[in-house]
Amino acid sequence: MALHTASSASIQSSLELDVTASQAEAAIYGVLHAARRAEPGHHDELLEATGQSLRAPWQRFFSLLGPEGLLDLRRRAGQVAQQIHRNGVTYNVYQGDTGQSRPWSLGLLPLLIEPSQWAEIEAGVRQRAMLLEAILADCYGEQRLLREGLLPPALVLGNPGYLRPLHGVVPPGGVRLHVAAFDIARGPDGEWAVVSQRTQAPSGLGYVLENRLIVSRQFPEAFREMGVEHLASAYRQLLDTLQTLAATCSDGEPPRLALWTPGPFNETYFEQAYLARYLGLPLVEGGDLTVRDDRLFLKTVQGLEPVHGLLRRLDDDWCDPLELKPDSALGVPGLLQVVRAGRVVVANALGAGFLESPGLHGFLPAIARRLHGEELQLPALPTWWCGESAAWKATREELAARVIRPTFPGIAGRNFEPVIAAHLAPEALDAWRARIEAVPDSHTLQRYMPFSQTPVWEAGQFTPRTALLRVYAIADGKGDFRIMPGGMTRIAARDPHVVSMQHGGASLDTWVLADGPVDTYSMLPQRLRPQEIAAHRRPVTSRTAENLFWMGRYTERTEHLVRLAQATATLLEDDDDSPAAVLDAMSELAEGSGLAPYGVPSLAKSPRVFERAVVAALIDAREHASIAYTLDALDRSAGSLRDRLSPEHGRLVRTMGEDFRSRMAWVDLDDEGDPSKGAAAGELVAALEHLANQLAAVTGAQSDRMTRDHGWRLLTVGRLTERLIGMATMLRAFFEGGAVYTTHGFDLLLSLFDSTMTYRARYQGRQEPLALLDLLVVDEANPRALACVLRRLRTEIGKLPESPDSVLGLLALLPQQGAGASLVELCHDGREATIDDARVLALTERLVEAGSLLSDEVGRRYFALSDRHDQHLAV
């Protein structure tokens, strides 16, 4: 190879070019063969008007993909779906009162936007964002636009989204719109137009990132060669803007920001958690925040910590139950007062919601001329607000060519689903005319425009789907906006006219192609100054701490249950007669832990009935102590901790539940046959073993992969507390009826404590109860000994943040050293070689009680702030 001459290299490369050229042609031919044309009236993103050739960017895309890539699309689409599932990307859809989350739907192919088009979009959106900001300033200030008749009062003062309590309030930096989103679409002529705008808490910034990561990985070559604009700088801009503005109200301290979520039941919770993690912001709920003396605070395990900026995902109405919607449990009472005092940046500013009314569109051109002396560069779909009688009269007879939209979307009593009037029968049209004339203000008409259709790869075909693109304008804090070069493209599910995620649409990555070099900034950590380091340590909110504590407890409880279930299965498999004492001890443990339902005949009486009851209980998620229940509880805690757990960790927890459910389904099926010898027993053992392995991975992730902050510490305390209770309970059961003094019981107890190996190594085959007691209770070197669990508990509790009455109170609940009794103290006085069972039982009682007291105390001290029983009063 080193001998290659310059000429041979060039021959080589020209050959490659030829090959590439013909391959590109083959790929394009393949696409043309498998592509359907857009429906009549829709601009076709993929095909030229003739239908015989691809539009330029797609030609490029498929040339780079080549015929092999084309054949590989099915596999890549599968990978996209798999990645969505692995990352747990969801979109919650409300169904009755049970929120169901379903996987986010992402298409394989991106939407491609050429540089010249993007330049127009960018300039137009930027201009509109600046105009909206100016309108907000006017409406919450001097109201010149109202007085001059440029804006109808009905759309401002009559809009429930206009918040009078904030009139006259100038937010930090004078910025009210930090992120504005514009839904734009391409008409039949290929020109872009604004369909609607989002000004309160636009969703999508998290999905945009996730979509980009997944799709760009499927087409690395095209992504690189086509010069796709990167997105990271826009997110950086958002953070910079918020930080700069928040610094004006943080009293010289480094400002603290948070992402405010409505909580895990919100439809876009996934992306909120994702965005929080990407931006490095704590994800907080209303209950995590509190107002004191016109200032906002975060409730943490270390007490109240100031917050200076909120990137919110709540709509206005819900933000303050004191002054806005009184029954909002998601808000922060007193927040409006903090806003009026200028002590917090809320992004977007509260009260920006009235700009979301489609009724405004028709008034914007005149306002742009009046305020900025310019024409709008990016038009909106022609819009008529029916409250202006001249406008209604002008369009009344053309209703069939309109889309009827609510002027006040989302407002109870005035909201309705948009209607495409072209689909209506003449009588229905007349009914709508009457309805509009009865309440003209509430109705807005928009010209019906078929949006462009972009290819989606489906079942081996390129199917055209109607697309709507959401573009984000991000304030720079100095009066200008930067447009994120990309966005969230949504495509219609079936009806080519309705684009909605709630209605089952899908999303696409959006590739803005660059003319020049691409800004490859990536959101790598910035260089920090030493004094900033501390500010970047994420506070642990009381709610997060509570979830972590219970995650620790549930993980351990599941392990405990699995171990008991395995032991029970082994007992049942053994044909030898197990001593009654052992069977009784296991029955009691099974019943006490919830493994077997109360009142079931014991193992000794009826092993088959017992087994069936245990198997049934294992998978009953309604039972408070079943494995299925603790797995669900674990999944819920993990779901609420999405911003803290690594995606792998969350995935592990989720998979654990899914695997267990599907494996147990087999056990259940075969139940009727021969439960102990047949496939069912084998499946049960296999399911438990698989679960045990997965649990080991989860605990590994918990102990090795998590930041050692107070949150982790509380998780560990939860885990050790549960372990303390579990072990003490097992010990009690085996000593109570003397099971430990039988060979069978002796071995079983050792195995339940995971200490069989250690015991054998030390004492070989000897059955010495005292040696067992030493190993399981007193020996601090045995990680499964009570003394070791207690020592670790004391250590972790000692590191917890000092609450007013200090951690000493917590430590006082535990024995001061060891397990609280020495080996000698557990034996009969004067007869050192014999165990005094009563003393052992008393010790186990004390430890079980200490465990539950400790759990209550930890809750009272560290999670009390997260308690929320707000009530609203009015007289």
Add this chain to the structure above:
Amino acid sequence: MTSTSPSETAAAPSALIDVTHETRYRYARAVELAQHMAYLRPIDDAAQELLRFEMDVEPAPSHHSSARDVFGNCRTVFTQTVPHEMLRVVAHSRVRLRARPALTSAALPWETLRERWRYVAKRPFDAPAEFVFASPMIPNLAPLRDYALASFTPGRPADEAARDLTRRIFKDFKYAPASTHVGTPVLEAFTLRRGVCQDFAHVMIGCLRTLGLAARYVSGYLLTEPPPGQPRLMGADASHAWASMAVVGEDKEMVWMELDPTNDCEAGLGHVRLAVGRDYGDVTPLRGVIRGGGRHALDVRVSTIPVDEAVPVGTIPA
């Protein structure tokens, strides 16, 4: 006991009134944190001079502040961070009431007003137009419109029609204390034809707005003891509420005409105004969000007493 101060012109009648408004909450369990908002300071303007105002809050707030809201009312917010099982808010006010401004020419027909408040592109905005729109507690309801049209016949002067509507509500509705609560929807009160002054006011305002007229909610008090020889009015032992409608005379002058449908009268020298807003929700005298507290018992007392100006003014009895 309407009296005329000797130092003022004998022609201008006025009344000096002391108001004590006490609100007391008792909680079953301690309240750990409380955020409250109060509209308890009477309006101070040409027709109502605020001579004195004090507000006592127990337990003492850790923080409080007052400011004017967008309608010009005084809004006070306070926070209590000490655990407490009782909240007591007492507002003492002394006001001098004078005659309200009235039209100096004949009122225009109601349809003319409706057109005037309606938006026309580039036509300057008239302030009362803000009060034409539905508000959170008073949605636009077709039944109210039908009810109102019986008074608002074609071409009728707006003031005359409004007086007629006031009388009809007074006659058709039963004043029934404790039959409704602060959150009762206007449609429910309208359907049942009963309620308290807040419901009467909401129904009246709802009627006027469905016709396209501008109407406000007035929160206030009524003189407890009527002048000698006059009947005691309803709603005098608690805070009171009534409606106010924008009317315009032939000379283009606009005034807010205040109508009390609970008592079938226009607000006069016995009506003390606390605050004006779109509905009760804008000017709730006292509201709050508390953490903890459990069940609570509420006790509200209002006394509204005319001051005999012959007697030197001493301290106000609590």
